[in-house]
Amino acid sequence: MNYSIRLFRVMGIPIELHITFILFLAVIIGLSIINNSIFWAVLFILLFVSVVLHELGHSYVAKKYGVKIEKILLLPIGGVAMMDKIPKEGELKIGIAGPLVSFIIGITLLAISQFFDININGYPLLYTLSLLNLMLGSFNLIPAFPMDGGRILRAILSKKYGYLKSTKIAANIGKSLALIMLIFGLLSMNIILILVSLFVYFGAEQESKIIEIETIFKNIKAKDIMTLNPVCVSPDMSVEEFLDFMLKHKYFGYPVVENGKLIGCIGISNIHKKEGTVRDYMEKPIVVSEDTDIKEIIRKMANTDRVFVVEDGKLRGIISKTDILRAMGILELKEELEH
Numbered sequence: 001m002n003y004s005i006r007l008f009r010v011m012g013i014p015i016e017l018h019i020t021f022i023l024f025l026a027v028i029i030g031l032s033i034i035n036n037s038i039f040w041a042v043l044f045i046l047l048f049v050s051v052v053l054h055e056l057g058h059s060y061v062a063k064k065y066g067v068k069i070e071k072i073l074l075l076p077i078g079g080v081a082m083m084d085k086i087p088k089e090g091e092l093k094i095g096i097a098g099p100l101v102s103f104i105i106g107i108t109l110l111a112i113s114q115f116f117d118i119n120i121n122g123y124p125l126l127y128t129l130s131l132l133n134l135m136l137g138s139f140n141l142i143p144a145f146p147m148d149g150g151r152i153l154r155a156i157l158s159k160k161y162g163y164l165k166s167t168k169i170a171a172n173i174g175k176s177l178a179l180i181m182l183i184f185g186l187l188s189m190n191i192i193l194i195l196v197s198l199f200v201y202f203g204a205e206q207e208s209k210i211i212e213i214e215t216i217f218k219n220i221k222a223k224d225i226m227t228l229n230p231v232c233v234s235p236d237m238s239v240e241e242f243l244d245f246m247l248k249h250k251y252f253g254y255p256v257v258e259n260g261k262l263i264g265c266i267g268i269s270n271i272h273k274k275e276g277t278v279r280d281y282m283e284k285p286i287v288v289s290e291d292t293d294i295k296e297i298i299r300k301m302a303n304t305d306r307v308f309v310v311e312d313g314k315l316r317g318i319i320s321k322t323d324i325l326r327a328m329g330i331l332e333l334k335e336e337l338e339h
């Protein structure tokens with residue numbers, strides 16, 4: 001289901017309003033009418049035109065690097081240009097372009113407002129809008145993910161430290177700034193500051209996790225990290241035998257194999273009674289092939305602790321969550337030593 005409405009295209013990029021944005025806009029317009037002050041409604045709409053121009057600034061440069069921009073989506077907290085990827089070479093220029101647009105609009109409007117302004121309900125429209133654009137540009141330059149400043153910082157750092165380490169440094173700076181904002185927000189009971197600090201904290205956390213996984217697991221497939229020749233059990237093994245078997249091998253989960261075929265899997269969490277055999281308690285295994293991408297495996301592991309690697313009907317290996325964590329530690333060290 002699509003929760004947004006498409007307005008029009010600029011530079012071939014669709015501009016969409018999210019349903020929450022439309023509701024927010026309706027509330028602002030409603031309040032303006034009730035209070036007999038259309039200034040706030042006009043200001044709000046122009047502020048979001050400014051946000052679109054800011055995002056178009058990013059998009060314009062991104063397009064030059066061959067980035068495909070799916071759309072610019074407007075949310076009550078701001079705009080997002082949805083790009084299929086952010087090329088490492090272009091990140092610095094793409095990151096700077098948005099705030100640059102905001103500063104150009106802000107300074108131009110500020111200059112104009114010194115000679116001429118539009119007064120609505122006694123408020124100077126151009127002057128207020130110029131300040132909002134300057135704030136928009138400055139706020140986005142805070143060197144913290146997910147703000148533009150975080151990306152600019154990473155782009156500068158990555159020349160020296162490599163992409164992964166720079167992402168971590170930029171994310172840690174973002175998290176530290178977020179914590180400082182949170183403390184100030186709590187002390188002054190400023191709700192906006194508290195919300196922004198949470199937005200920055202979780203944005204930084206998410207960005208660094210995604211980049212970490214993408215960088216170190218790039219081109220890694222199931223066959224690269226699977227444990228070969230896993231210890232199997234037979235479906236006819238009794239529960240008591242199985243418990244002794246588990247004690248001896250000390251794994252928490254096992255493939256159940258019959259006539260050379262994987263027919264199920266069983267682990268410590270499947271057993272609830274002493275009676276019966278493995279067949280009575282085993283469950284359906286989650287199967288991948290040797291060439292399954294690690295990202296796909298992580299996605300499949302959301303609901304299970306291990307996946308089984310099967311090729312030509314034969315069980316080749318097993319990948320547990322522990323295997324992924326261990327592989328991650330080793331690959332991370334490898335990536336760090338390369339820079």
Ligand SMILES: [Zn+2]
Nearest residue numbers: 098099140148
């Ligand atoms: Zn931006």
